[in-house]
Structure formats: structure tokens, C-alpha cells
Amino acid sequence: MVITLEPSAPASLVSTVEQMAGRFPGVTPRTHVFQGAGHRLVEVHLLGPTHEVPAEVFERLPGVLRVVRVSLKYRLIGRHAGDDSPVGFDHNGLRFDDRTLHVIGGPCAVESPETIEATFAALEREGVRTARAGAYKPRTSPYDFQGLGAACLPWLFEIAGGHGIRCVAMEVTDPRHIDEVQSALAKTSEPTSVMLQIGTRNTQNFELLKAVGRQTLYPVLFKRGMALGLEESFNACEYVASEGNSRIVFCLRGVKSGLAEPHRSLVDFAHVPVVRRKTRLPLCIDPSHSVGQATLAPDGLPEIFHAVGQGLIAGATMVLVELHPRPELALCDGPQALSLDLLPRLASYARLVRSAYEQAVAAA
Numbered sequence: 001m002v003i004t005l006e007p008s009a010p011a012s013l014v015s016t017v018e019q020m021a022g023r024f025p026g027v028t029p030r031t032h033v034f035q036g037a038g039h040r041l042v043e044v045h046l047l048g049p050t051h052e053v054p055a056e057v058f059e060r061l062p063g064v065l066r067v068v069r070v071s072l073k074y075r076l077i078g079r080h081a082g083d084d085s086p087v088g089f090d091h092n093g094l095r096f097d098d099r100t101l102h103v104i105g106g107p108c109a110v111e112s113p114e115t116i117e118a119t120f121a122a123l124e125r126e127g128v129r130t131a132r133a134g135a136y137k138p139r140t141s142p143y144d145f146q147g148l149g150a151a152c153l154p155w156l157f158e159i160a161g162g163h164g165i166r167c168v169a170m171e172v173t174d175p176r177h178i179d180e181v182q183s184a185l186a187k188t189s190e191p192t193s194v195m196l197q198i199g200t201r202n203t204q205n206f207e208l209l210k211a212v213g214r215q216t217l218y219p220v221l222f223k224r225g226m227a228l229g230l231e232e233s234f235n236a237c238e239y240v241a242s243e244g245n246s247r248i249v250f251c252l253r254g255v256k257s258g259l260a261e262p263h264r265s266l267v268d269f270a271h272v273p274v275v276r277r278k279t280r281l282p283l284c285i286d287p288s289h290s291v292g293q294a295t296l297a298p299d300g301l302p303e304i305f306h307a308v309g310q311g312l313i314a315g316a317t318m319v320l321v322e323l324h325p326r327p328e329l330a331l332c333d334g335p336q337a338l339s340l341d342l343l344p345r346l347a348s349y350a351r352l353v354r355s356a357y358e359q360a361v362a363a364a
């Protein structure tokens, strides 16, 4: 059972609701606060045998907006009946929601100050303030480049800050990486910030999920499991929220299938409206790991652009895309990296498709 309070409800209502709920045997109340730009949503979730708990008891209280019996397991990230609560959150001066378009661009892996400098300078020229770059790379083979690790973080963050990048999506594969990120940011006086990325290989690494959920300094970019159904991925994502961090972006990145050939993954962006209907999370698409190659279509647009279009025309607002100054020299995922000269075209293409989506919704 989820009890949502009116935005204007007094703080004392939370303890009233919690005390009343605690009187039912076996029922434990847990309060969650969702903080957005212009709104603050407070929900008291009742866990345990709530079938005996009458909704009317809470509905009668002044300041209670609604009471919903939830059957969804992923009760925190899930969208409940009648739930039109605003999607999204703020981080380091940026808004991540279901309206604000972001291209989150950069190399798969951090390789050298020179490649980061060139890439982030290109982002700055396009007015892009969100980047990606991996210091900890989960590779299929132990003999492949594993990333530079914590050592690169201070200069990575300094270069990011120098180019006006306010948030870097950074995959973490072990809870200790969170501390390494935090101490590198502190050491460099926070020139930028980070969104902790959970990669598709770690979608069900539950201890890692709990660790990124226990901290609330950084939001989380959560990738769908490449071999998991949506429901399984939502339940895994709920681990993050259930530990207290509700600032999550859900990311579709294609699923593993022999039928994906010649692409790396089968593009799953037809699931964009499904994720938006079933969860209240802002939604990102990753066309790079879906398509897996920077091939041009006969119309002259890279196939990756067409995947971007499929995700954005369906209502996603963020595009996580791999860029590299010299894709042929990249130490990780070079074949799918777009060269920097394509960035202006990508950015304007993304704006064009987003605006087509907005027109389509307005017309409907």
C-alpha cells in the first residue's frame, strides 16, 4: 500500500501515518521523499501483510492525496494507478526528466588526457554539458584494456570542468569505485559531478546495486540487462531505489540475440513507451551498444543516428553515445564510436527528432 501526501501536508502527518500503520500486525511503514525542481513528493509505503489494512483510515486524514494498493513488486520506481507524479530530478545544475533532451557523449573508455580533451572540447562547442567516459571497463576478455581505474579520475574531472561538463556518466563495477570517484572529486574541488552507471553485465549484481542505492550524492544510470526481460530489469533497478536513492535514469541498450546480426544487439527501443508507462523514471537510450557499428546507411546517416531517432521519436530524452577523436585507434568499442566531426550533426538530428515527437504528442 502506498500513501501519497499532498505537497502542502505538514511534516507531522508523516509520523501520524507511520504510527497508525505500525499498529497493524506485521506492517512496517517506510517513508520515501522524491525531490524535484519545483516539487517534493512524500510517500509512505506499507510493507508486509497489508490486505487487512483498510485504505479509508488513511484516506480520511487531511493532507493525504491518495492511497493505492500496489501489486507491483517494483513499488518505488513503478508507476501506480492514477499516478501522474512528475518524472525526474536535478543534479549539479542540470535537469534530468521526461522533457529535457541530453546527449551524453564521450569515449567508451578513458584512455589519455589528449583524447578526453579533444572530445570534451567538441562537446563544449555544441553546448553539451553531459559526458560519458569509463575508467573501470568490464571487458569480455581479461587480456583486453581494462580501463585506467582511479588514477585517471582527477585529470578526467578537471578536463570535464574546464569544458563546462557538469555530469560525467561513469560506470562502476565494484562498491569501492564509488569512494574512489568521491575522493577524486573532492581532491579536485568538484569541477564537475558524476552519474554512476550500472552496466548491463551488472544489472543483477545486487550488492553493487545496494551500494549505489545507499549513497545519494550521485544519481544512477541503470542499464537494462542484455539478457533480461524488462520486468526483471525493473526489479533489479528497484534495489537501488529501495536503499534510498530514487534519482535513477533507466537506459535501454539493446538485448542479446543471434537475430541482431549484423548489429551487436537487437535494438529494443520499441520498449521506450513501455518503460515510460510502467515506471516513473527518466529514460535514456544507448544506440552505440545496440547497433555496435558506425556504418553509414544509403541516405548518408550513420545507422546509429537511425537508432537514436527510433528512441527519441518514441519519447526517450537522453542519448548515451560513444564518440572518439580517432575511432580506429580506440582501445575499447572503436567500431561503434562516432568521430567528433559527426557530433554537430548528431546534436541537431536529436533536436529535430525530439521536436517531431513533441509535435506528434501535441497533435494527438
Ligand code: PEP
Binding pocket: 108, 134, 171, 198, 199, 200, 201, 223, 253, 286, 289
Ligand atoms: C558502456 O556504456 O560502455 C557499456 C559497457 O555499456 P553496456 O553495459 O550497455 O554494455
Ligand code: MN
Binding pocket: 108, 109, 289, 322, 332, 333
Ligand atoms: Mn562501450
